[in-house]
Amino acid sequence: MTTLESGVEPLTLSFMGANYVARESGYPGGEDWGPFDAATNAAFQPINSYAERLDGLLGQIAAAGFESIDLWLAHLNWRWATREHVLIARHALSHHGLRVATLAGNFGSTRSELEAACRLATALDVDVLGGMGDVLRADRAGAEEVLREHGVRFAYENHPERDPQEVLDLIGDASDVLGVAIDTGWWATHGYDPVQAFRDLRERVFYVHLKDVARAGEPHLTCAHSEGVVDIPACVDELLASGYAGGMSIEHEPYDHDPTAECIRMREVLEAQLAGTKAAADG
Numbered sequence: 001m002t003t004l005e006s007g008v009e010p011l012t013l014s015f016m017g018a019n020y021v022a023r024e025s026g027y028p029g030g031e032d033w034g035p036f037d038a039a040t041n042a043a044f045q046p047i048n049s050y051a052e053r054l055d056g057l058l059g060q061i062a063a064a065g066f067e068s069i070d071l072w073l074a075h076l077n078w079r080w081a082t083r084e085h086v087l088i089a090r091h092a093l094s095h096h097g098l099r100v101a102t103l104a105g106n107f108g109s110t111r112s113e114l115e116a117a118c119r120l121a122t123a124l125d126v127d128v129l130g131g132m133g134d135v136l137r138a139d140r141a142g143a144e145e146v147l148r149e150h151g152v153r154f155a156y157e158n159h160p161e162r163d164p165q166e167v168l169d170l171i172g173d174a175s176d177v178l179g180v181a182i183d184t185g186w187w188a189t190h191g192y193d194p195v196q197a198f199r200d201l202r203e204r205v206f207y208v209h210l211k212d213v214a215r216a217g218e219p220h221l222t223c224a225h226s227e228g229v230v231d232i233p234a235c236v237d238e239l240l241a242s243g244y245a246g247g248m249s250i251e252h253e254p255y256d257h258d259p260t261a262e263c264i265r266m267r268e269v270l271e272a273q274l275a276g277t278k279a280a281a282d283g
Contacts (some may be wrong), residue, residue: 011274013267014101015061016209016251017072019259023057029256031219036255040074051088055095062096064264069098070130070249073105078113078120086123093124101247102130102155102181102207109134111142118150130155130181130207130249136170140178147177155181155206162190164200171204179204185211185251188230189220195231198238205244210235210270211251222252224262225269233273240277 021036022028024043030036044053054075061069073079076089093100107117107129114135121129129152135143136156147154154177161167171178180201184194198205212228214221225232236248250266252259 010245010247012068012099012101012247013066013270014068014070014247014249015064015066015263015267016070016104016249016253017057017061017075018070018104019251019253019263020057020072021074021253022255023258027255027257031221031255037074040072041077041080044075045077045080047082047084047088050085051092054089054092058092058096058098060260062098064260065267066263067097067099068101068247070102070104071100071124071126073103073131076120076124077105078107078116081120086120090124100124100126101249102126102128104249105131107131107133107135107154109138111135111139111146114143114146114154115150118146118152121152122150127151128153128155128207130209131157132159136178140170140172140174144172144174144177153177153179153206155179157181157183157186157209158197159183159186163192164197167201168204175204179206181207181209183209183211183251184230184232184235185209185213185222185228186220188213188216188228189218191216195234195238198235198242202242202244205239205242205246207246208235208239208244208248209251210248210266222254224252224259225266232270236270236273237277 025036025039103121103126107114156171158167187194187197210232212223212225212230214223214228250263
């Protein structure tokens with residue numbers, strides 16, 4: 001079996017698998033994440049159709065010019081993934097030349113659930129979980145032990161938290177295994193400046209989700225970069241100024257249309273910004 005390229009490479013721009021949250025439902029529109037998540041899990045869990053369905057998904061991402069993805073758990077979930085699912089996923093990822101930067105989603109509320117997520121990450125040669133999990137509220141000490149045992153880091157993604165101190169209180173002081181995955185869109189939804197969030201959390205940033213939202217306040221509706229209220233270029237500039245050299249996920253999860261073309265444009269704009277910054281530093 002071919003060994004996968006994996007891990008968070010310096011300043012890699014990854015495609016967030018959850019960008020296709022409404023793909024299996026036919027992009028009907030709406031404002032509720034839950035039914036789309038459930039429909040995607042239901043579509044991908046059956047093993048007899050998994051290879052074909054995953055190949056189509058990954059082929060679309062690779063054709064969009066991405067070499068790295070954040071593998072969304074609805075496409076391969078620790079709750080239902082079998083050894084055969086994992087073998088199929090490894091083959092498909094290798095076939096399409098895609099590196100898995102992080103697993104993305106919810107990693108459970110108990111120690112045993114987090115262990116299952118870590119086992120899946122290890123089976124895919126992934127060392128970063130990027131998302132949420134009530135296990136940090138229920139048993140943070142146990143979570144730290146599990147993460148160290150498996151050599152996996154948990155980058156907690158802000159969603160309900162309204163200021164960075166809430167995130168820091170949740171993840172505690174175990175900076176070797178617990179950090180943050182900054183979601184710029186959710187900070188904006190709560191009316192907190194994402195650039196300031198980077199400054200507040202700079203010592204604990206493991207990963208970044210670059211997301212724009214149409215407006216502050218609920219509902220949390222994403223849009224293409226530069227079309228909403230998040231200053232994505234300023235966020236990237238702040239990251240680079242802080243010395244951050246991890247990965248960055250391009251995230252846009254519309255419920256009413258395929259976001260592929262928008263994600264391509266966002267990648268191209270970000271690549272140009274990164275290249276310009278490097279040229280200026282070299283000059």
